Each structure stands twice: as C-alpha cells, then as structure tokens.
Amino acid sequence: MYGQRILLTPGPTLVDPRVLNALNTQPLNHVSPEFNQLHGETLEMLKPIFGTRGQVILIPGSGTSAMELALRIACRPGQRALVLKTGYFAGYLQRGLERLGCNVAMEEAPLGEGFDEKKAQEALDRAGDVDLVALQQVDTGTSVANDVRGVAKAAKRRGAMVLVDAVASAAGMEMSMDQWGVDVVFTGSQKALATPPGLGIVALREGLEPAERGDSLYFDIPLLLREMESTQNYFITPAVNLVKALHESLRIIREEGLGNRYRRHEAQAKAVRAALRALEIDLVAKEPFNAPTVTAAYLPQGVEWPRLYKAMVSRGVEIAGGLGELKGRIFRIGHMGQVDASELVAAIAALERSLRELGYSVELGSGLSAFQALLWEQGY
Numbered sequence: 001m002y003g004q005r006i007l008l009t010p011g012p013t014l015v016d017p018r019v020l021n022a023l024n025t026q027p028l029n030h031v032s033p034e035f036n037q038l039h040g041e042t043l044e045m046l047k048p049i050f051g052t053r054g055q056v057i058l059i060p061g062s063g064t065s066a067m068e069l070a071l072r073i074a075c076r077p078g079q080r081a082l083v084l085k086t087g088y089f090a091g092y093l094q095r096g097l098e099r100l101g102c103n104v105a106m107e108e109a110p111l112g113e114g115f116d117e118k119k120a121q122e123a124l125d126r127a128g129d130v131d132l133v134a135l136q137q138v139d140t141g142t143s144v145a146n147d148v149r150g151v152a153k154a155a156k157r158r159g160a161m162v163l164v165d166a167v168a169s170a171a172g173m174e175m176s177m178d179q180w181g182v183d184v185v186f187t188g189s190q191k192a193l194a195t196p197p198g199l200g201i202v203a204l205r206e207g208l209e210p211a212e213r214g215d216s217l218y219f220d221i222p223l224l225l226r227e228m229e230s231t232q233n234y235f236i237t238p239a240v241n242l243v244k245a246l247h248e249s250l251r252i253i254r255e256e257g258l259g260n261r262y263r264r265h266e267a268q269a270k271a272v273r274a275a276l277r278a279l280e281i282d283l284v285a286k287e288p289f290n291a292p293t294v295t296a297a298y299l300p301q302g303v304e305w306p307r308l309y310k311a312m313v314s315r316g317v318e319i320a321g322g323l324g325e326l327k328g329r330i331f332r333i334g335h336m337g338q339v340d341a342s343e344l345v346a347a348i349a350a351l352e353r354s355l356r357e358l359g360y361s362v363e364l365g366s367g368l369s370a371f372q373a374l375l376w377e378q379g380y
C-alpha cells in the first residue's frame, strides 16, 4: 500500500494515500475563500489534539521552527527557565532559550527515566524561582515520555509557565492543555500527525495572550495571529498543499477518534516492547516512562548500527539509529501515526532475521509471538 519500503522511523512517518492524494493538486490561492475555509477547519481540528480552546498557529517550517516560535511566546529576555532533560532534544530547548536571552537551569533525569510531579517538584526546589518550565512530552532520542500533567501541577504551584515539545507525541498521546494548565505546546506535521514534514504548529492555552517581542521578521506573533484569524490577512504565504494534506490527515484522525488512537498507540507500543524483550534486547526507557510513539533499544553486543540498518532496508523496513551520545549504541522503531500492527509485524520479522544474519542468536518467531500475544491480549 505504501510502496517498497516500510518507513518506521520516529518521523517522518507513513502517510495515508488519502493524504498523498490531497497533496497532489494545483496549489490553491492562499487568500482565496476556499483556502481560508480549509485553513480555518484545519486549525479547529487541531485544537482537540492539544486539548485547548485557545489559539493555534500553523507556519511553514519544521518542528524546530515551531519550537522557536513557542519559545518566543513563552520566555522574555532575562527571565529564568528550567529545562527538564530526558534526552537529545532538551538541548534544543536549552540553546533556543539561551539564544533568546533567557537564563536556563537544566535538570537531567537518569538515562531512561522521566519526570513526574514529584521529580519535577524536586527539580524546582533545586532550581529556585523560575518563570518557565520546559520539557519534551516524548524525547524521541531516548523514547522517554514525561508525565506532563504531573509536571504542570508542580510548575503551577510555583506560578511558572509550562512549555511542552510535543513533536513526537501530538496525536499519539493525550495532551490536555486547558485542563492540565500547560501554556504553550508545539509540534511538527511529520510524526503522529502523519503528514509529510514542513509544517510547524504552536498551540496556546485558552486565554493566553502572547505579547510581541519586536525582534524578528518571520516570528512576528501579532501578524501570525492575524493570519490565523483569516488567511486573507496575508502576512506569509502558507504551505497550501501541506495544509491540505494535514486537513485530510486530521479528518482520518477524527474518523478513528482520539481516544481510540491513543489506545492503539499504547497497545502497539506495549507489543513492540514485549517483542524486543522476548529477543533479549534491552530497552532504553524504563517503566512507566516508555513512550507510546517510539521505542529505543540497545544494539545487542557485536551488532553494529550501519550493518543493522542495511540488513533491515534489504528486507524492506527502515528504522532509525541513535542521536547524540546514543549514536551507535541504540536503534529506534517509530510506531506512531498511521503505522499499524501489520507493518510492525513485518518489522519484527525483518529484525529477527537481520539480527540472526549479523550473528546475534535469535529464536526466529519468538519476538513475533510475544508481539502477537500482547496485541491479542489488548483486544487488537
């Protein structure tokens, strides 16, 4: 259905043919009533994914562009921010905040662990007064998921704002900004939203009114917000075909239902973890901090990442390697968005044969059997 290669990286992810078809049209005029309506509907369909009744900003750019816009909204120069680090992408938050003139304190969880209310409270106690707490909901580098609800509770007790990177979690895991008191969340189009890369999305808690900083042409917040009200308030040209594709993907998500989608992600992730454990492969993320969208696992002794990548691709499946300090030590399987059990079955089968080819002793079928059993147990 998706061509020769099954793409199971933690972004970009597989895209439904309906979404591909939406891309494959002449561009709409961005100030036309037709596009304005499509754009408005897209923003409305994004709101439940973030659990906000507030404003959503959609810009052309990758997840990092959305991060920069979100950081500009959440932090003023001279303010103090606490970044809770659970992997590679916390470094982006740190650098972004520092470059915007904020003073940053870092708190790093032991590898594989995440932050919950208690750990966030302890981190806040060590950091002293902060204006902002920033973290990933899922750090794609380690596949650690933080308990954002608990962290927000701890931050609110201190009166700090909360900013969340949901690049690897939005539409694959619950986010309830208004209910949990999360102020600013950002994501990109290419992960659990199952749309090609190229759109950055920033969501604001209901009632949050961002002030303008006046130090950027592109990230002009009032002008972007005016364009979100109507694309006829032209400021920058929207990525019209990508917006059309996202609109279609959001319709698919709505047809599945968000609750069903989150349950499916959880079930698939549990089954993938069971498969890897059955193959005696160690996982990076520890319970209860495993992400439902991606699983990072240590390469078995003697198995080198470039050879595993090649062996998997030769079997039609593409997975990802490690980032930063974990490069060459781990591999990562993305299981978010439209990725379903059939593709994961193919991936685990390919993994078993690839590992055996590379000299790691594997009982063929043991991972698959564990995967199947766990899925069945969960009603899939």
Ligand SMILES: Cc1ncc(COP(=O)(O)O)c(C=O)c1O
Binding pocket: 011, 062, 063, 064, 065, 089, 092, 136, 138, 139, 140, 141, 165, 166, 167, 168, 188
């Ligand atoms: C958690 C997280 N944050 C930020 C980013 C950066 O997004 P992008 O590569 O789209 O700029 C990524 C990319 O994988 C990510 O996984």
